[in-house]
Amino acid sequence: MRLIIDIGNTLAKVALFEESMLVEQIFLPRLTVEVLQQFLKDKPKPESAILSSVRHDDNTLIQYLSDHYLFLLFSPETPLPINNRYGTPSSLGLDRLAAAVAAASLFPDRNVLIVSAGTAITYDLITAQGEYMGGAIAPGLLMRLKALNHFTEKLPLVTLSEEVQLIGTTTEESILSGVLIATRAEIDGMIDNFNKHYDQLDIILSGGDVKYFDKSLKNSIFAIPNIVISGLNQLLAYNFGKKNF
Numbered sequence: 001m002r003l004i005i006d007i008g009n010t011l012a013k014v015a016l017f018e019e020s021m022l023v024e025q026i027f028l029p030r031l032t033v034e035v036l037q038q039f040l041k042d043k044p045k046p047e048s049a050i051l052s053s054v055r056h057d058d059n060t061l062i063q064y065l066s067d068h069y070l071f072l073l074f075s076p077e078t079p080l081p082i083n084n085r086y087g088t089p090s091s092l093g094l095d096r097l098a099a100a101v102a103a104a105s106l107f108p109d110r111n112v113l114i115v116s117a118g119t120a121i122t123y124d125l126i127t128a129q130g131e132y133m134g135g136a137i138a139p140g141l142l143m144r145l146k147a148l149n150h151f152t153e154k155l156p157l158v159t160l161s162e163e164v165q166l167i168g169t170t171t172e173e174s175i176l177s178g179v180l181i182a183t184r185a186e187i188d189g190m191i192d193n194f195n196k197h198y199d200q201l202d203i204i205l206s207g208g209d210v211k212y213f214d215k216s217l218k219n220s221i222f223a224i225p226n227i228v229i230s231g232l233n234q235l236l237a238y239n240f241g242k243k244n245f
Helices: 033-040 059-068 094-106 141-150 171-197 227-239
Strands: 002-007 012-018 021-028 048-053 070-073 111-117 120-126 131-139 201-206
Touching: 002 059, 002 227, 012 227, 021 227, 033 059, 048 059, 048 094, 048 227, 059 070, 070 227, 094 111, 094 120, 094 131, 094 201, 094 227, 111 171, 111 227, 120 171, 131 141, 141 171, 171 201, 201 227
Parallel strands: 002 048, 048 070, 111 201
Antiparallel strands: 002 012, 012 021, 111 120, 120 131
């Protein structure tokens, strides 16, 4: 059993894996040692744990994990099963790198583009040779809605909805059209651009906002919401000697 912790910009995800199988996971606005202990109560004790965070390190949580498990703190220096070609690896989001590790394993010897729709929308390319090349970063859906509200006098903060029409007949509908439908077109356009440069490109869609895109994009995709924690599980196995599982 492996304990996987991914602390993102919006939520903390905690998961238990048995080898490569996801057994259980929870999503939290904030993770503390006490909350983690409650989640693990009455469960088999994991043999190892990994923590990845895009926020500031929680030293209390790190110390607890170090004291109780065979522990790996994911960092830019962590050994990888792929070749990282990013020009500034110290500034690369660890969630993007973990997703790349999972993508390379899921689609070996293939070019893969990961589109992650969360707080930001990121595009990350892995080549058929197992090289992470980098990609692009754009504002996420909620960020766009908040920007319209913040930088204008009268536009309201609109709640996301999966039901949206091209021609809005109210201000709220018009904002949803301009944010959601336009972002779908943007993602399709980005995928088309990547396809021009890389043959036989497989597309993975992930992130918390998957439901707003998985049935509406014109490009053929594989929706894999848990790709980051899957990649972290593989990194934990890779670094502690179980590279084939």
